[in-house]
Amino acid sequence: MHSRPASRRATFLALTVTGASYAIALAVLARDPDFSLVEPLFLLALLGGVFPLLAWLCTLGVSRAQIAPLHEPHQLPRVLLYLAGFTLLVLGWGFSSINAHFPGEPAQSLVQLVVKLVTMVLLPAWLFLGFGPGARATLPPQRLLLVFALMSLAYLAMQSVFGRGLVTLGELGPSAATLAWAIPLCWLWQTLEAGLCEEVLFRRVLQEKLAIATGSHVAAIAWGSLLFGLAHAPGLWLRGGHLMEGVAQASPGWALAYSIVMIAPAGIAFGVLWARTRSLWLVVPLHGMVDLLPQLAPFIRAWSGT
Template identity: 80%
Template sequence: MPTFRSPSPGRAAALALVVAATAYAIALSVLARDPDFGIVEPLFLFAMLGVVFPLLAWLCTLKPQRPATPLPEPRQLPRVVLYLAAFALVVLGWGFSSINAHFPDEPAQSIVQLVVKLVTMVLLPAVLFLGWKFGAKPTLPWQRLLLTFVVMSLAYLAMQSVFGRGLVTLRELAPSAATLAWAIPACFGWQTIEAGLCEEVLFRRVLQEKLAIAGGSQVAAVAWASLLFGLAHAPGLWLRGGHLMEGVAHATPAWAIAYSIVMIAPAGIAFGVLWARTRSLWLIVPLHGMVDLLPQLAPFIRAWSGHA
């Protein structure tokens, strides 16, 4: 019988990049059919999150102490992808819609969502795919990891301050200095757990690592994981009314898939680069919390203080 071999790392990387680029181009063309859709914002977003920040992440992690080879684990990739699909449909789609309906008030809604995320994005993946072995020996000393965290955090905060909506919504809310004094560290801690720990364990530690093991290419793993990271948000965009926040009155599955690829998938590239080159959850988990701090600060204050 003929034997089938995995493609070489170079071919695996080329295939992943071609598929990701093709998916992005098709998705962009789908969104561009809407006459109210502007192409400048998504292209700028891709330039920043898909090129500039991954390049900065690569520069910050030059000259590692040891090679970032895939961890010695079972491949398990089909099981991981199947789990991710079920998670996207059942939890991000139907599950969170049900939570929002049964717990309409804050902060109860956020607390229930956090519990569900911890169970489905950390606890179950750890049991099913990791054997509770979350970490690996980082390829950089803690001083370099700390420097990378500071540089990447400042870069993200600078971009969000100039181009994001976080400061605008915060100014509209006009919280007092006393409120900001407790809300900023509390929101950072919350986002580090709710977004950082949950998303990085599932999408980087589990999904991207299994992709790297299966394909033998870190580049391919980053590309595939970023694409799947975006696609996992499509059910939620369609079923939970995320389209309304984007000015789309009637969302379709095609719109949700296209939007997730164009507007969400690029956000995972820099984190994929950082995981591939450092193997440090201690870096990417709090960095993810810092990235979400400014956009989520005003909603966090409203949820936990009843600030109108």
């Protein structure tokens, strides 16, 4: 068990380092004369402030005593080593190789899904969870369903107003019949491909082990969100992710900075939800809902040949 002063020191260290990392990354991106500070600061306020606050409000009534105790063995070094190897070998080299060998859809997406399930769910569960019983949820199913509904509506509203998903969908112009099958299937696909894979690895495994090591849920959320962002850097650099962000050429430094500033804040609200509910039944389908609108048009193109 960690003493309260030790947990406070761990929290202070995590917030200091992650805050400094964000400031440095923002300064790196700001050297580009075409880069505007408005979008990242707005994103930080929204995803790093508003949505975590909403997640906390939705889970009011979960006291500190109700949060399941941190009883699992300390495995953080092994988890970090696995995450580093996964980030470089799978998200970097592996997916680049898959894209080269399977350029067409839906074959490319299917192969990527299989690789993700193996490396982000099955292997971590075997290595670090022992396929044992999952964490016990702190809220009853009815309350979890309410939290899911409220958070889903908030994320869909945000994506509708500030995201590019509806614009891309409008450019594609799918029929009502196409949308009737594409919307539920895309949500199910994103729940499996993004929700299950990322939430098991980054919340159930990484954040849980960080909480055990630090004795602080706040520190675990901060470190976990930073690492969640950094894990996306290889894709931005090696797989052409920078082109989707309007950047013609990407350096490793740019990819690291962009992943911290633009992607890491997205993990904060999910970290709060996991710490307070410890329910994959909540965070996994909610993650699928978050990715629904941005991925709907690409999903239709991949599976309908449009």
